[in-house]
Amino acid sequence: MSIKKKIRLGILGSRGIPNRYGGYEQFAQYLSEGLVQRGHEVWVYNSSLHPYQASSFQGVHLIHCFDPENRLGSFGQFVYDYNCLRDARSRPFDILFQLGYTSSAIWYPLWPKRMIQVMHMDGLEWKRSKYSRKVQQFLLRMEKIAALRADALIADSRAIEDYIRDTYQKEAQFIPYGTKSKIEAKAIHLQEYGLEQGKYALLIARFVPENHLEEIIQGVVNSHYDKPLILIGAADQNFGKHLQEKYASKQIRFLGSIYDQEKLDSLRYFAQLYFHGHSVGGTNPSLLEAMACEVPICAHDNVFNRSVLGENAHYFSDSATLSGLLDQASYTSRHAKWVKRNQERIGAQYQWAQIISAYENFFLQLLADSSEP
Numbered sequence: 001m002s003i004k005k006k007i008r009l010g011i012l013g014s015r016g017i018p019n020r021y022g023g024y025e026q027f028a029q030y031l032s033e034g035l036v037q038r039g040h041e042v043w044v045y046n047s048s049l050h051p052y053q054a055s056s057f058q059g060v061h062l063i064h065c066f067d068p069e070n071r072l073g074s075f076g077q078f079v080y081d082y083n084c085l086r087d088a089r090s091r092p093f094d095i096l097f098q099l100g101y102t103s104s105a106i107w108y109p110l111w112p113k114r115m116i117q118v119m120h121m122d123g124l125e126w127k128r129s130k131y132s133r134k135v136q137q138f139l140l141r142m143e144k145i146a147a148l149r150a151d152a153l154i155a156d157s158r159a160i161e162d163y164i165r166d167t168y169q170k171e172a173q174f175i176p177y178g179t180k181s182k183i184e185a186k187a188i189h190l191q192e193y194g195l196e197q198g199k200y201a202l203l204i205a206r207f208v209p210e211n212h213l214e215e216i217i218q219g220v221v222n223s224h225y226d227k228p229l230i231l232i233g234a235a236d237q238n239f240g241k242h243l244q245e246k247y248a249s250k251q252i253r254f255l256g257s258i259y260d261q262e263k264l265d266s267l268r269y270f271a272q273l274y275f276h277g278h279s280v281g282g283t284n285p286s287l288l289e290a291m292a293c294e295v296p297i298c299a300h301d302n303v304f305n306r307s308v309l310g311e312n313a314h315y316f317s318d319s320a321t322l323s324g325l326l327d328q329a330s331y332t333s334r335h336a337k338w339v340k341r342n343q344e345r346i347g348a349q350y351q352w353a354q355i356i357s358a359y360e361n362f363f364l365q366l367l368a369d370s371s372e373p
Helices: 023-037 075-088 105-110 133-149 158-168 213-221 238-247 261-269 285-292 303-309 319-326 335-349 352-371
Strands: 008-012 041-047 060-065 095-099 116-120 152-155 201-204 229-232 252-256 273-276 297-300 314-316
Touching: 008 023, 008 075, 023 041, 023 060, 023 095, 023 285, 023 352, 041 075, 060 075, 075 105, 095 352, 105 133, 116 133, 116 352, 133 158, 152 158, 152 352, 158 303, 201 213, 201 261, 213 229, 213 238, 213 252, 213 314, 213 319, 229 261, 238 252, 261 285, 273 285, 285 297, 285 303, 285 335, 297 303, 314 319
Parallel strands: 008 041, 008 095, 041 060, 095 116, 116 152, 201 229, 201 273, 229 252, 273 297, 297 314
Antiparallel strands: none
8 A cells, every 4th residue: 555755845935824914825725735744744844924923823833024014115015925935944844835926036046955845826927017018028938937946836726827828938836815614704794884785886996096096986986886886805005095085985895805714705605786897817725715705797898807717707807897787677686696607616516625635736746757867
């Protein structure tokens, strides 16, 4: 009887676990916990700014590295990844799994040579409209370095998988994000925010232009939709402040960041409609969570969102099309059917147990291939 090899995995590229920030942090938490439960050994790099400062979490080893992002802004991410990579060179990892290439590709000469380098390619970062042309060119160069230098690539979207193949003539392993199948939704959480079941629309996102928040807000304001639009996310940067100053009202309500998963699930579950404006990136975790929460979805029309939702959602391309949709008397007529199909899709393709198994099998195969003479 063969014994399954234990994987020694290092994960860098997130701010760390437990999740207090967003998608990569949530992913790192679920993946690391799941692999540890299966007998593997996992280390996750944590920012020195992370509020959780213990040396382990749920059996996952934590490595705290100096992160000056609070003083240097975005440039601090490069310093943080540099510190993580320098530390990784002395660790016993079999595989170093880098989440995103933006700030680690520039340090590729530091990538540890004696371990397998796996790169999660994220979305098309260089297409983000918040960046200047020079920054976009730099990010495209980093993408190329990551794609060509890494030993193996992960794509969390079929669209990204196709893009990598067409652009770099290299195969990426498709493994999407996951989500929970059991949602703990409690109506009591609505009381804290003065909301009623089915009488509000919801949007949860980072406050950046490519998530089309302003178009969504304008679409609601310019329609006859008479229920409040609730926006959740950190709005303390320039774009978020602009949106609040321009649109905050009784109808357009900004709740700030919420990290309590039960509250988020409850807010999603009891919403009449969930807006998803993400247009750059792969399989977005917040979209999967909305599908799992059985809320009707109105998404920005792009290949990433359509690859996840198929025809089981409304789509908008700008504020005018969104207003027109909301003003249609029958726009809710297909919601029940779409919700059911999205729930079935979550069960069939996006369960965390399935995703963790896919990563475990992929990592084990990489180790097996690397040991062949």
